[in-house]
Amino acid sequence: MQTLRLRGSLPLTRLLRYGWVGLLVLLLAACHQDMYNQPRIQAYEPSSFFADGRGSRPSVPGAVAVNGVQTDEYLYTGFVEGELGDVMPFPVTDELLLRGQQQYNIYCAVCHGEAGYGQSMVAQRGGIVPANFHQQRLRDAPIGHFFNIITNGVYRGDPENGGYQSMYSYASRVEAEDRWAIAAYIRALQLSQNAEEADVPADQRATLGQP
Numbered sequence: 435m436q437t438l439r440l441r442g443s444l445p446l447t448r449l450l451r452y453g454w455v456g457l458l459v460l461l462l463a464a465c466h467q468d469m470y471n472q473p474r475i476q477a478y479e480p481s482s483f484f485a486d487g488r489g490s491r492p493s494v495p496g497a498v499a500v501n502g503v504q505t506d507e508y509l510y511t512g513f514v515e516g517e518l519g520d521v522m523p524f525p526v527t528d529e530l531l532l533r534g535q536q537q538y539n540i541y542c543a544v545c546h547g548e549a550g551y552g553q554s555m556v557a558q559r560g561g562i563v564p565a566n567f568h569q570q571r572l573r574d575a576p577i578g579h580f581f582n583i584i585t586n587g588v589y590r591g592d593p594e595n596g597g598y599q600s601m602y603s604y605a606s607r608v609e610a611e612d613r614w615a616i617a618a619y620i621r622a623l624q625l626s627q628n629a630e631e632a633d634v635p636a637d638q639r640a641t642l643g644q645p
C-alpha cells in the first residue's frame with residue numbers, strides 16, 4: 435500500500451496532521467474574552483457611582499507623585515527666601531555645559547536662536563518676539579531668573595484679566611537638573627558674546643588672537 439504516505443514531507447500532509455493543534459490554540463486564546471471585557475470606566479467617562487458624576491477621581495490631597503518629592507527649595511524654584519539666587523545648586527562641569535547645550539538646542543533654539551539673539555525661523559514667521567539673551571537686563575539677571583523662567587514660562591499680565599502667557603513653561607518636559615544646565619549654558623552663551631580681555635585668566639592671555 436503506497437497511496438497514503440503520512441510520513442512524507444509534503445506540506446499539505448503536515449497541515450492535515452497538525453492543523454487541529456492550531457485550531458485548539460485559537461479556541462483557547464478566545465477564552466480570555468470573559469475577563470477582558472469587564473465593566474470598567476475609561477478616562478474622563480461619566481459615572482453615576484460617584485456623587486459628582488465623574489469617573490476619573492481627583493488625586494487625594496497631599497498625594498505626591500512617584501519621584502515627585504521636592505525637598506530642596508532652591509533646586510526646584512531658583513529662589514532662596516523669596517529672592518532669586520545667583521549660584522548654581524551643584525557644580526558646573528564641562529559635561530553639564532554640554533548637556534545644557536544639547537537641551538537648549540532641543541527646546542529653546544527654535545525660538546531664541548542657537549546663539550541666543552532671539553533670531554530664528556519662529557521669530558521671523560511666528561509673529562512673536564523671543565527675548566535676546568544679550569541685552570543688558572538679562573546679562574545682569576541672576577542665574578535663578580533663567581531657571582525660574584524655564585520652570586514657569588513668561589506671562590504678560592494676568593491671564594484671568596486679559597493678559598496672556600508669552601512663553602510656555604518647560605517644567606513638565608525638562609527635569610530640574612536639566613533646567614539648571616540650560617541656565618548655565620545661557621550664561622556661557624552670554625559670556626561668549628560679551629567677554630573682555632580681563633575675563634581671560636592671566637596665564638592664558640598671551641594665547642589670545644593666535645590660531
Ligand code: HEC
Binds near residue numbers: 565588616
Ligand atoms: C515658542 C517659542 C519659545 C521657545 C521654544 C522658548 N521661548 Fe523663551 N521666550 C519666548 C518669548 C516669545 C519670550 C518673550 C516673552 C515676553 O517678553 O513676553 C521669551 C522670553 C524668554 C526669556 C526672557 C525672560 C525675561 O526676563 O524677559 C528667557 C530667559 C527665555 N525666554 C528662556 C527660554 C529658554 C531657556 C527656553 C528653552 C527651555 C525657551 N525660552 C524656549 C519664546 C520662546
